[in-house]
């Protein structure tokens with residue numbers, strides 16, 4: 001209580017221990033492709049694509065023009081009740097066409113945390129409507145990250161994101177299952193009782209939890225447990241959607257059939273805040289029945305289906321195609337895997353993991369991922385420390401082979417200097 005209170009900018013940083021960051025914040029004021037520029041004159045390679053979002057690279061004029069043209073015609077119009085806007089409708093059609101769920105409906109909103117709130121609400125609404133009123137529990141995986149709105153906070157598998165609000169979770173009826181061990185998941189489901197479980201939420205490849213690819217058979221096991229027990233499978237593709245694994249969705253890479261898919265980030269590559277949910281027919285059809293007692297899914301927001309965000313998404317999806325970025329991601333994945341594998345020769349490197357164009361480097365306790373990522377900034381590279389003393393790598397898809405080699409060489413230099 002007697003400590004002095006620090007001030008700093010009026011803007012409250014997200015997810016920051018403020019005394020640790022105040023005075024050393026990096027303010028980005030410009031970007032180009034895979035690089036960002038800061039107000040203190042740095043040019044930094046964006047080795048994380050921001051928060052895993054800048055997939056087509058930064059500051060592309062085509063996307064600025066798409067937003068400008070849309071705003072000149074119609075900034076947005078809401079989609080409540082009988083109103084729609086043409087851009088949201090068009091994006092819905094495009095996403096339905098790209099969707100690995102056959103004949104889906106598409107719910108749009110403003111980001112990944114929104115999408116998770118909607119998916120969890122819809123899962124619970126589904127079972128209430130079916131008359132299976134005990135099915136309210138949402139299971140998520142240890143170390144999971146599903147954003148930080150009320151549901152994302154409540155189902156956080158990173159415990160620090162759930163802590164400090166007075167109850168075990170903000171929204172009642174949540175529990176965590178093992179991230180790697182499918183037999184343990186099955187035991188947890190039996191202990192809770194499948195008749196109480198509405199859905200299991202899973203990132204196909206865990207991101208913020210440390211870049212954790214699925215153990216062989218794990219996702220297939222989750223799907224089997226869901227099918228056998230009338231539990232909905234929600235795949236959170238907020239990071240993996242729109243090309244990060246070399247497929248449009250990781251659902252395709254792993255051959256899965258989820259009931260709901262959440263997406264955000266890569267749908268616009270971050271050029272506009274947009275997220276949403278792909279919904280399988282057995283979930284949406286009851287809300288579309290031609291009857292006066294057909295229920296309403298009571299969800300919506302002013303910016304759901306925002307026309308400018310949708311216009312930007314449509315252009316971004318064109319770019320993925322025109323620039324052939326999905327096959328490029330497959331090449332980048334292979335290169336990153338080879339390069340990171342060479343780092344395991346270092347005593348300070350416990351393990352490297354690559355799945356899609358996503359990499360994690362886990363360090364021994366002798367080194368701190370935070371110190372390594374801080375030092376990498378001095379060498380001109382942005383990376384990020386994650387749970388488990390892990391360094392995150394997830395650059396834009398427009399990264400060159402040389403840039404990957406330079407990034408890994410810099411990591412090697414920094415690690416060897418700190419070893």
Ligand code: PLP
Nearest residue numbers: 111112113145146147236238264
């Ligand atoms: N789900 C996953 C898997 C994420 O990685 C994130 C963000 O990193 C979210 C949800 C939340 O998305 P947003 O930050 O857009 O709300």
